[in-house]
Amino acid sequence: MPRKVAVVAGGLSYFSKARRDKTQEELAAEAARMALFDNDINLSKDDIDGTIVSYFSDHFENQLLFGSIIQDYLGFNPKPSVRIEGGGATGGLAVRDAYAHVASGLLDVAMVIGFEKMSEVNTAKGNEFIALASDTDWDFPIGGFYSGYYALMAKRHMEEFGTTEEQMAMVAVKNRNNAQHNKFAQTNPKMNPYAMKDGGKITVDDVLKSPYVAFPLKRLDICLMSDGAAVMILASEEKAKKITDTPIWITGTGAGTDAMRAGDRPRTLSGVPMLPHEKKEWYKELEYPGVHSFRAGRESARQAYKMAGITNPLKQLDLIELHDAYTSSEIQTYEDLGLTKYGQGGKLIEEGVTALDGDLPVNPSGGLIGAMHAVGATGVMQGVEMFWQLQGVAGKFHGSDKTQIKNAERGLIHSHAGTGTYVTATIMER
Amino acid sequence: MTEVYSFDPLIIKTPYEITYKHSYGKTTKFFTSLSDGKLMATRCDHCKQTFLPPRSDCPYCLRETKWVQISGKGRIHTFTTLYFSGEKFLKDLPFQLVYVELEGVDTLFLTRLKTKDMKKVKVGMKIKMKISRDPEWRSSDIWAEPDE
Numbered sequence: 001m002p003r004k005v006a007v008v009a010g011g012l013s014y015f016s017k018a019r020r021d022k023t024q025e026e027l028a029a030e031a032a033r034m035a036l037f038d039n040d041i042n043l044s045k046d047d048i049d050g051t052i053v054s055y056f057s058d059h060f061e062n063q064l065l066f067g068s069i070i071q072d073y074l075g076f077n078p079k080p081s082v083r084i085e086g087g088g089a090t091g092g093l094a095v096r097d098a099y100a101h102v103a104s105g106l107l108d109v110a111m112v113i114g115f116e117k118m119s120e121v122n123t124a125k126g127n128e129f130i131a132l133a134s135d136t137d138w139d140f141p142i143g144g145f146y147s148g149y150y151a152l153m154a155k156r157h158m159e160e161f162g163t164t165e166e167q168m169a170m171v172a173v174k175n176r177n178n179a180q181h182n183k184f185a186q187t188n189p190k191m192n193p194y195a196m197k198d199g200g201k202i203t204v205d206d207v208l209k210s211p212y213v214a215f216p217l218k219r220l221d222i223c224l225m226s227d228g229a230a231v232m233i234l235a236s237e238e239k240a241k242k243i244t245d246t247p248i249w250i251t252g253t254g255a256g257t258d259a260m261r262a263g264d265r266p267r268t269l270s271g272v273p274m275l276p277h278e279k280k281e282w283y284k285e286l287e288y289p290g291v292h293s294f295r296a297g298r299e300s301a302r303q304a305y306k307m308a309g310i311t312n313p314l315k316q317l318d319l320i321e322l323h324d325a326y327t328s329s330e331i332q333t334y335e336d337l338g339l340t341k342y343g344q345g346g347k348l349i350e351e352g353v354t355a356l357d358g359d360l361p362v363n364p365s366g367g368l369i370g371a372m373h374a375v376g377a378t379g380v381m382q383g384v385e386m387f388w389q390l391q392g393v394a395g396k397f398h399g400s401d402k403t404q405i406k407n408a409e410r411g412l413i414h415s416h417a418g419t420g421t422y423v424t425a426t427i428m429e430r
Numbered sequence: 431m432t433e434v435y436s437f438d439p440l441i442i443k444t445p446y447e448i449t450y451k452h453s454y455g456k457t458t459k460f461f462t463s464l465s466d467g468k469l470m471a472t473r474c475d476h477c478k479q480t481f482l483p484p485r486s487d488c489p490y491c492l493r494e495t496k497w498v499q500i501s502g503k504g505r506i507h508t509f510t511t512l513y514f515s516g517e518k519f520l521k522d523l524p525f526q527l528v529y530v531e532l533e534g535v536d537t538l539f540l541t542r543l544k545t546k547d548m549k550k551v552k553v554g555m556k557i558k559m560k561i562s563r564d565p566e567w568r569s570s571d572i573w574a575e576p577d578e
Contacts, residue, residue: 125517127514137457142527145515147514148510214510214513261540263540291507291508
């Protein structure tokens, strides 16, 4: 039987388009120091038994085996360490791996260290490096890159279900405006000393008037590219109870996969992996997953819900940190996570269900659009945010009480790679 | 000499170049067939699936696939117009990418759409694949054009 596993601490760096004031390892130290010293815990650095290091690309620094540099810089030698990489889902996979290390008894106390420093190359080169995480024989040589791939999927979602550019813009507004109460967020110049100067609140009109990057996606529909780090500390039940009075338990985790080239995914009728609250007849006309839905996201959620005993996610979850690489993919993911029927994701944002004051707030932190996307740190940041939310201390860390979801007891973190190639879903509970 | 970008903090510029010797393995035939004007896909008779891009091994049953010629005619499944791209393709902007449903192929194929009127492009529009006479031995050697 796996052991119970809790999150006991979290820390973040400030996120920025370019943190040229620090090296990558110095950014990791910034987040690790917060995890160790700013959480209410009875734990010293020496109590950490090993680390899980989470970063996406060796290309940004032109340095392989960076995990070893981190392990040394943070002073964890000669303890065990492993580097996890899985594109955009790197962070979620690292959290899941740390869970497995502690659940299995391999480690009693594990630190997850996520980071990325994307500013070492220019933005177009950064996009190209990320595009190398698509098929470089077929999809990249024709000029493919991620905003293009997501635009193709978004257009098909619009065609299939009637989703609109206005609905997508509402996601951008929600996430960007949530970020204005989170001091770590890259778009928050009032609270983050390293923020972009042209950040701040936006309106649906601002999004619709921002220039197209890849029709139907506009500049403000697309996530940030960031420098920064995030650190979580996980512990076994026995240790967790000594470390903190308010451990946050990991009660479910799931992981799914799909074809690297989205066009290779099947389009079969009745192909939807079903969730407990769904009915087969809802989807008898739907070709699935095609390029409009993320089968890996659905599969990861199905596993996590089963493990955590969730039969109706909209009712049983209090908040979600969701990998909003694009406004369209947040809408698509609402459906994969079973928050609404396939095809109804656009209506969910329109009805305000996922707003800060809605029934199920999504991305109170601001997510990847409002707060950050420093790839290897992203999924770990979600874990830190969820930990603070469930402990009820988000306001203290964010520097504003507005983002704290009142009486939050259970939440989901969703980490997503490629065009939905690797996806993880993890449930955390008070 | 090292180029200095900034002195505080000290930031230096470090160029890096590499040339790969990349083998297409058993999918070589796809590229060599283009010289004969033929568009080839692979098919698994056991699973009754035809793949483009070609797969030498069927992902459903892991049997070896066989080569089949396809017409290159089809329809647009979805499209985008790009106004930004990775560094390598900035010079081509703006351009259009499409997923196409090709006759006799079960997968969707991602390719460029070359058209005189980008505004007229619609989901469901008929297209025909074209083959470059000046091969670069990349997937960009084929593209879609409206089939009017």
